[in-house]
Amino acid sequence: MSQTSKANIKVMFALTLIHFTGDFYSSFTSPLFPLFVEKLGLSLTQVGAIAGINRILAFIVQPSIGYLADRYQTRGFILAGLLLPIVFIPLSGLANGYWPLMVTIAVGSIGSSMFHPSVTGMVPLYSGNKTGFAMSVFNTGGTLAFGLGPLFITWYAFRFGLAALPFTMLLGLIAFVYITIVVPAPQSEGMRNLGFFGAIRQALGPSWKIVASIWLVMFLRAITGQSFLTFMPVFYVEKGFNLISSGVIFALFTVAGTFSGLLSGYISDRIGYKPVFIITHLLMTPVLIIFLHLQGSWVYLGSIMAGAMVLATMPLGVSMAQIIAPKARSMMASLMMGLAYGLGGAVAPIVGKLADLYSIHTVLMCMALVPLLTLPLIFSFPKVSNAN
Secondary structure (H helix, E strand, O other): OOOOOOOOHHHHHHHHHHHHHHHHHHOOOHHHHHHHHHHHOOOHHHHHHHHHHHHHHHHHOHHHHHHHHHHOOOOHHHHHHHHHHHHHHHHHHHOOOHHHHHHHHHHHHHHHHHHHHHHHHHHHHHOOOOHHHHHHHHHHHHHHHHHHHHHHHHHHHHHHOHHHHHHHHHHHHHHHHHHHHHOOOOOOOOOOOOOHHHHHHHHHHHHHHHHHHHHHHHHHHHHHHHHHHHHHHHHHHHOOOOHHHHHHHHHHHHHHHHHHHHHHHHHHHHHOHHHHHHHHHHHHHHHHHHHHHOOOOHHHHHHHHHHHHHHOOHHHHHHHHHHHOOOOHHHHHHHHHHHHHHHHHHOHHHHHHHHHHHOHHHHHHHHOOHHHHHHHHHHOOOOOOOOO
């Protein structure tokens, strides 16, 4: 189908539900790290290694999946990819050692890399003439899942224990049945005969320098965001918060990012992407530093502020790149939300090792400074809006 001015609400809901359901199960891992540490005696280096493998398999391999999804227009990538986290992430509750835990999380993570490129690439086709806002709504499915998932799973594990996690599959399987009925097959973007690197060259064209700058900004932002998301639960449990409270802090961080992403998408459709990037990345470092120094109940407010800044531009990088390189929507989505986000999380083993040596607080303070490195790149961005 060709893009029209009117959004297809039914398909957009199905695409967003896929995003929500897959990320809902993917969100279980980090909030449960305190329990896995207690049960299995994991070090922070091992925590970082699990988080790193999770990000690598869930995100870094997305460009290759995006290419295959364009080459073979089948719903198989979407449906099989969604089913893996629904089944295998809950099985992590039965793991009796470091390696069984690693395997269950790894297999579930592979599923995440399978459905993300196709469904993200489909958003511009069904979003009408509000691509920035529609991408933010779609992204809300993921960020809201990463907000509600930790609340649910920390309460559930606290109440029933890790061994009861497999019973949570039922929720995802119900959504899976609806999705199999509604979601359409992805459409080719005309690059199936170009080969993988040929597809990248065709996708980027003369805009490769701009796309590379956007990607680097997304990568650096992801390093900070993924470091906080991975180690926040352990950090606040060490500070005296219980598992449920640390889950609430984690959830507030991501839910705030959900709403800031929606707001940034709405604003970017009116004033362009560059001003939104500048404002949020200027504020990110001071807000994160304040967050790390708050005490007591003020931590919850700080988590809202921090999450709003860190996650606000996540959907904008994708939609901005898709406007600049419209010939490969899935490839741009997988590069910006997959490769950048995944590589940002892949540094988790290094962050975990440094945290073992110098403390989580010290390392997160350093991670809070990383967004400052993005500012020169952002100021070099062209003026781009959905009207282009």
